[in-house]
Amino acid sequence: xxxxxxxxxxxxxxxxxxxxxxxxxxxxxxxxxxxxxxxxxxxxxxxxxxxxxxxxxxxxxxxxxxxxxxxxxxxxxxxxxxxxxxxxxxxxxxxxxxxxxxxxxxxxxxxxxxxxxxxxxxxxxxxxxxxxxxxxxxxxxxxxxxxxxxxxxxxxxxxxxxxxxxxxxxxxxxxxxxxxxxxxxxxxxxxxxxxxxxxxxxxxxxxxxxxxxxxxxxxxxxxxxxxxxxxxxxxxx
Amino acid sequence: xxxxxxxxxxxxxxxxxxxxxxxxxxxxxxxxxxxxxxxxxxxxxxxxxxxxxxxxxxxxxxxxxxxxxxxxxxxxxxxxxxxxxxxxxxxxxxxxxxxxxxxxxxxxxxxxxxxxxxxxxxxxxxxxxxxxxxxxxxxxxxxxxxxxxxxxxxxxxxxxxxxxxxxxxxxxxxxxxxxxxxxxxxxxxxxxxxxxxxxxxxxxxxxxxxxxxxxxxxxxxxxxxxxxxxxxxxxxx
DNA sequence: CCAAAAGTGTTGCTTGTACACCCATGT
DNA sequence: ACATGGGTGTACAAGCAACACTTTTGG
Numbered sequence: 001x002x003x004x005x006x007x008x009x010x011x012x013x014x015x016x017x018x019x020x021x022x023x024x025x026x027x028x029x030x031x032x033x034x035x036x037x038x039x040x041x042x043x044x045x046x047x048x049x050x051x052x053x054x055x056x057x058x059x060x061x062x063x064x065x066x067x068x069x070x071x072x073x074x075x076x077x078x079x080x081x082x083x084x085x086x087x088x089x090x091x092x093x094x095x096x097x098x099x100x101x102x103x104x105x106x107x108x109x110x111x112x113x114x115x116x117x118x119x120x121x122x123x124x125x126x127x128x129x130x131x132x133x134x135x136x137x138x139x140x141x142x143x144x145x146x147x148x149x150x151x152x153x154x155x156x157x158x159x160x161x162x163x164x165x166x167x168x169x170x171x172x173x174x175x176x177x178x179x180x181x182x183x184x185x186x187x188x189x190x191x192x193x194x195x196x197x198x199x200x201x202x203x204x205x206x207x208x209x210x211x212x213x214x215x216x217x218x219x220x221x222x223x224x225x226x227x228x229x230x231x232x233x234x235x236x237x
Numbered sequence: 238x239x240x241x242x243x244x245x246x247x248x249x250x251x252x253x254x255x256x257x258x259x260x261x262x263x264x265x266x267x268x269x270x271x272x273x274x275x276x277x278x279x280x281x282x283x284x285x286x287x288x289x290x291x292x293x294x295x296x297x298x299x300x301x302x303x304x305x306x307x308x309x310x311x312x313x314x315x316x317x318x319x320x321x322x323x324x325x326x327x328x329x330x331x332x333x334x335x336x337x338x339x340x341x342x343x344x345x346x347x348x349x350x351x352x353x354x355x356x357x358x359x360x361x362x363x364x365x366x367x368x369x370x371x372x373x374x375x376x377x378x379x380x381x382x383x384x385x386x387x388x389x390x391x392x393x394x395x396x397x398x399x400x401x402x403x404x405x406x407x408x409x410x411x412x413x414x415x416x417x418x419x420x421x422x423x424x425x426x427x428x429x430x431x432x433x434x435x436x437x438x439x440x441x442x443x444x445x446x447x448x449x450x451x452x453x454x455x456x457x458x459x460x461x462x463x464x465x466x467x468x469x470x471x472x473x474x
Numbered sequence: 475c476c477a478a479a480a481g482t483g484t485t486g487c488t489t490g491t492a493c494a495c496c497c498a499t500g501t
Numbered sequence: 502a503c504a505t506g507g508g509t510g511t512a513c514a515a516g517c518a519a520c521a522c523t524t525t526t527g528g
Contacts, residue, residue, distance in 0.1 A: 020296065190517075213525065213527045214526060216479075216480060450505060452507080476527105478527100484519105485521100490516090500504100
């Protein structure tokens with residue numbers, strides 16, 4: 001981070017260099033009605049007014065980029081302790097026409113069923129199916145593309161769903177989530193066997209009878225399991 | 238990146254927020270004498286004088302973080318078009334006691350045999366085997382740990398070596414590289430079959446006779462191959 | 475009864491892994 | 502001759518994918 005330069009004293013070495021706005025932009029994913037969705041906000045001012053934007057904010061003096069992202073998520077969804085993962089930094093000097101802003105991007109997964117819907121609604125935000133995304137400002141489309149492939153990466157080496165599904169879910173719902181993430185189908189029998197083979201789910205003695213005649217057992221994620229991101233769930237690519 | 242706020246005009250929205258020093262820190266890996274090595278620089282001034290440091294620099298106004306990393310690499314190794322991959326941002330507000338600096342980190346792979354050895358030597362830099370790294374400044378040890386696991390990730394889903402080995406190499410050398418990266422042994426026969434099964438290497442009609450009695454064919458990476466990071470080379474973890 | 479999902483079982487193929495075995499040759 | 506790595510083959514296990522089949526029950 002620092003070239004040695006013994007003529008300069010301590011603080012001069014930093015002062016030689018420019019400072020930058022650093023933003024965090026979050027690709028917030030949720031799952032609803034069998035679709036993977038992304039939360040976007042309408043930009044309220046020019047340029048690009050009316051275009052859609054990822055939720056973001058600026059990094060302040062006293063916080064890490066992770067803390068900034070958590071703060072933004074709390075402000076916009078009312079949720080604490082959200083699943084957050086650092087993605088790629090986007091930093092082309094001209095990416096934001098308003099100023100030179102370096103953006104650290106994040107993938108956030110939230111359960112649509114428990115977030116603060118009023119908070120989201122009054123900001124004009126909208127959940128967009130990832131298959132039908134609107135035009136976005138700046139390079140946000142590239143950011144989302146990057147976030148999506150990171151999400152697929154995650155879902156392929158570990159079982160995700162704890163962060164996106166309701167507390168209880170059927171294996172069909174979990175499979176539908178994976179089908180939404182990978183935009184392909186999975187064999188129901190094989191998917192079931194694979195998922196149950198890693199010992200991460202716990203079967204409840206309750207059945208969901210609304211989605212099938214026979215009724216399917218609900219499952220939930222075991223507590224205190226170290227999630228082990230080491231099992232291959234699906235082949236990817 | 239921006240909350241709507243129609244009272245404020247365009248540029249005020251940015252001016253409300255603080256700016257930050259943004260650094261790039263590169264974990265520069267090379268391969269030599271059967272060992273994976275990391276290039277470190279002695280810090281020339283207090284605090285932490287004498288401790289070792291990753292090579293880094295500050296992001297300037299007119300460059301992306303990738304360009305900044307490339308510039309730093311060129312200045313320190315004399316090499317252009319180095320393999321560079323974004324790793325994680327480190328941003329704890331107190332990570333650098335000199336000032337609040339957000340560091341974007343990179344993994345760089347270079348061929349030790351062709352870099353500018355004089356340039357490196359006169360800066361006091363040293364190639365450290367990754368198994369015997371010295372104490373480093375700030376959070377650089379965490380940065381290196383992160384870089385190492387990213388390197389393993391890369392090596393497990395794609396065939397690396399083009400960036401670390403000489404133009405021509407034997408399969409034993411390639412295997413030794415992988416053994417250095419993963420700190421484990423691989424079965425020579427199985428490794429050979431796996432590596433050759435993805436059609437990325439080209440056998441030359443030259444043999445290396447210095448490392449074995451029988452002599453082993455040299456191989457090189459095929460040109461213009463899209464490197465396809467999609468094949469599993471080794472199981473990881 | 476039929477459709478539709480739940481759940482289990484079977485089979486064949488691919489891949490990984492351990493290891494045997496011959497080859498070539500410098501010492 | 503023998504130790505060493507080069508290179509190939511084999512045999513077994515694990516994982517994956519395709520799909521058959523049985524169960525349950527609402528319409």
